[in-house]
Amino acid sequence: MFSRRVPSELSPNRIASARAAAAPRFDLTVSNPTACGIAYPPGLLAPLAEPAGLEYRPHPRGLPVAREAVARDYLRHGVTVDPGRIVLTASTSEAYTFLFKLLADPGEAVLVPTPSYPLFEHLARIEGVRAIPYYLGRDADWRLDPEALARAPGDVRAVVLVHPNNPTGSFVHPDDREALCVLAADRGWALIADEVFLDYPLDGGPGADCSFAINQTVLTFTMGGLSKSVGLPQLKLAWIVATGPGERVLAALDRLEFVADTFLSVATPVQLALPTLLREGAAVREAILARCRANLATLRRAAANLPAVSVLSPGGGWSVVLRVPAIVGEEDMVLELLHEDSVAVHPGYFFDFPGEGTLVLSLLPDPDTFAEGVRRVLLRIATNLARS
Ligand SMILES: Cc1ncc(COP(=O)(O)O)c(C=O)c1O
Incomplete structure (x- = not known):
């Protein structure tokens, strides 16, 4: 009855289901700038x-x-x-x-x-x-x-x-x-x-x-x-x-x-x-850029203490890619972060990165959320490394 233009399988994947069951407190996947505490000029609209x-x-x-x-x-x-x-x-x-x-x-x-x-x-x-x-x-x-x-x-x-x-x-x-x-x-x-x-x-x-x-x-x-x-x-x-x-x-x-x-x-x-x-809107653009740059600096400072993690250099945009030890699969890692740490990050496979060991973080979250989310991600990786 339906065309093949629309996928026949539309049920949520394991990560979406986990997020629906319990909203993460530290969402490092946000892509909506209107939901991250960016200041918009009151009369803009x-x-x-x-x-x-x-x-x-x-x-x-x-x-x-x-x-x-x-x-x-x-x-x-x-x-x-x-x-x-x-x-x-x-x-x-x-x-x-x-x-x-x-x-x-x-x-x-x-x-x-x-x-x-x-x-x-x-x-x-x-x-x-x-x-x-x-x-x-x-x-x-x-x-x-x-x-x-x-x-x-x-x-x-x-x-x-x-x-x-x-x-x-x-x-x-x-x-x-x-x-x-x-x-x-x-x-x-x-x-x-x-x-x-x-x-x-x-x-x-x-x-x-x-x-x-x-x-x-x-x-x-x-x-x-x-x-x-x-x-x-x-x-x-x-x-x-x-x-x-x-x-x-x-x-x-x-x-x-x-x-x-x-x-x-x-x-x-x-x-x-x-x-x-x-x-x-230039004021909004400048605020978003300043946010992304500040969060990137926070991430770099935090990751400097964990040499097993590398922060790939982002030329531009609102995201950053982390290479992490592939001790557990990306999906298991993302689910563990959701369940144990209440942190949401994207697995690399979501963007078709080849192999395992890639996480993608949004640079948009408010600075406190971002810093605490990053701290928890790095601690989880360090804990898994120590156990392996
Ligand atoms: C590369 C890229 N192109 C386009 C879009 C969507 O833009 P729009 O909201 O104008 O459809 C996005 C949204 O994240 C994006 O990442």
């Missing part, structure tokens, strides 16, 4: 009540005033963007689905990075598209392997890049970007660059703060959104910037407009408020 929002005059690509505000925001990254080449969506997730509709017929494929954001598999499947993983190697600083990419099947239509990647925090290296552009031009692939975390540099690295929206040699769709750039996921507004060879971009935009027009999914009040939200 006032422009949503603009009387102009009472009138409904939709534009399939998004209201010009909103697209112009997005274009202005790219100047922070030193990129000049044509508002005519921007399409608004309700979220980055929706932007992915629009782009998969635009680029791939049912059954065709897109290449997605691994380890990375676990939603790609579902987003592709819901569109009837195959997500084929390409691997970022830890021993190679999470660099792309253009030679492996070149071996991709003939029905690949696009390559997804997450810049910086979630959760490794790695940026696409400029040399890899160049190699990929040559390959994509040769194979007729489009690039889909997810830059939702570009505003959050931590350790930085080659490629940091270099947006894919400068790409002109190959059809490129660069994405960002309010959920990360100003910490307002509940407002549901994201964007796609299309760049590349002129004729091809215009053809893509006409078709993308057709897709967007069938939904008209972005609400008018948030579009009208966008210029103010992007301006005033």
Whole structure:
């Protein structure tokens, strides 16, 4: 009766069940910035009540005033963007689905990075598209392997890049970007660059703060959104910037407009408020960045006392990866932390890290929660080590 776009097995896994049974006191997996004690300017949402929002005059690509505000925001990254080449969506997730509709017929494929954001598999499947993983190697600083990419099947239509990647925090290296552009031009692939975390540099690295929206040699769709750039996921507004060879971009935009027009999914009040939200939201962005940096420093100080644990350097983003001794399996370790210590962390396999011994922590929690959660994680690891 139901399509295979939706998984037939939807029951919660062991970790989700354990969390549902007893909410952890120290949740080091939070990804919702509105639930971590970040200070938001009290009047930030006032422009949503603009009387102009009472009138409904939709534009399939998004209201010009909103697209112009997005274009202005790219100047922070030193990129000049044509508002005519921007399409608004309700979220980055929706932007992915629009782009998969635009680029791939049912059954065709897109290449997605691994380890990375676990939603790609579902987003592709819901569109009837195959997500084929390409691997970022830890021993190679999470660099792309253009030679492996070149071996991709003939029905690949696009390559997804997450810049910086979630959760490794790695940026696409400029040399890899160049190699990929040559390959994509040769194979007729489009690039889909997810830059939702570009505003959050931590350790930085080659490629940091270099947006894919400068790409002109190959059809490129660069994405960002309010959920990360100003910490307002509940407002549901994201964007796609299309760049590349002129004729091809215009053809893509006409078709993308057709897709967007069938939904008209972005609400008018948030579009009208966008210029103010992007301006005033800078305070939220700065608070989130300061939080992530402070928590990373806390983690590094604490982990320095336990040489068996290494904190992998995050170039940017809201997460950090820990390599821990694989004395017990990741899932058992995460369950033990939940049951014994009331701490929630992600197991590496959630993001498709190969092998065992990887934990992923969010850098968003309030500093006391984070420090105590980290203390408990490290103590648990030290205890297991002493027992082994
Ligand atoms: C890499 C990446 N892209 C996109 C998203 C989702 O963004 P949005 O809320 O705009 O759909 C997330 C959410 O965590 C993410 O990690």
